[in-house]
Amino acid sequence: MILLASRAHQSHATIIDLGSCSIGDGSLTVMAGPCSVESEEQIHTIAKSVKHSGAKLLRGGAFKPRTSPYDFQGLGIEALQYLRDAARANDLKTVTEVLTPSDVPTIAEYADILQVGARNMQNTPLLKALGECQKPILLKRGMSATYKELLLSAEYILASGNRQVILCERGIRTFENHTRNTLDITAIPVLKDLSHLPVIIDPSHGTGRRELVSPLCRAAVAAGADGLLIEVHHSPDEALSDARQTISTQSFHTLMTALKPIAHLNLHSDHPVTQETDQEHPLEAASRGHQ
């Protein structure tokens, strides 16, 4: 069976058209903002700053999947309103996470892209519900998921009718504990070879350390990423979630300036790695062999 996510099904790149910007067309799309929307003032301050630095989308969690139930869980619907208003005021698009199928219609009213978090990559009822939604989906790789598992999760959304899926590498669990996760740069050329879907990188969750965000953004761009998802706050040490990996608005500005010449090099092609053998395509094997 040829999967909808595979290059065999569609040889040209899927381009997600958001009106004011596109993802997957060879340009670099940067999504930036706080881990969580904390207040109306906070998100407006950050939106204005990241727009000035060149971000195209504003990120911000409203419903947060925290490891501890005692940690800040997000402001919910109130946060969705603040996020949308801050984005509109600054001519930005928005991306925010959805945790449950029942929240999909509400979040789709407010956000331009709906994010599936790493913890929900294999939440199949959620993936099916997103397949019925008209908005693009940013699908994060689970922290222990293989490329095939990520692509089969994308397949759930595609097969349910929504062809607008963006894949996101956000770091995986390895034996290394110096960093929160190990950002798998290899995912970029591999996923772009196996699939026509855009691939973006989240170096914030990918490392868990703000000092590593800039070098890994540069590596991701050089390896052909279609976009970056970066946690930015005007006062990062005071962020209510993921403070350690959040960069300041000033650091974000410096980073964007450093990325410009690299992004302009346009090092990546639409389909960088060629299959050199006539072996069965890995995704076709995946569709039969997988539980």
Ligand code: PEP
């Ligand atoms: C987030 O983007 O804030 C988030 C919770 O990401 P992940 O699902 O990658 O942990």
Ligand code: MN
């Ligand atoms: Mn976060």
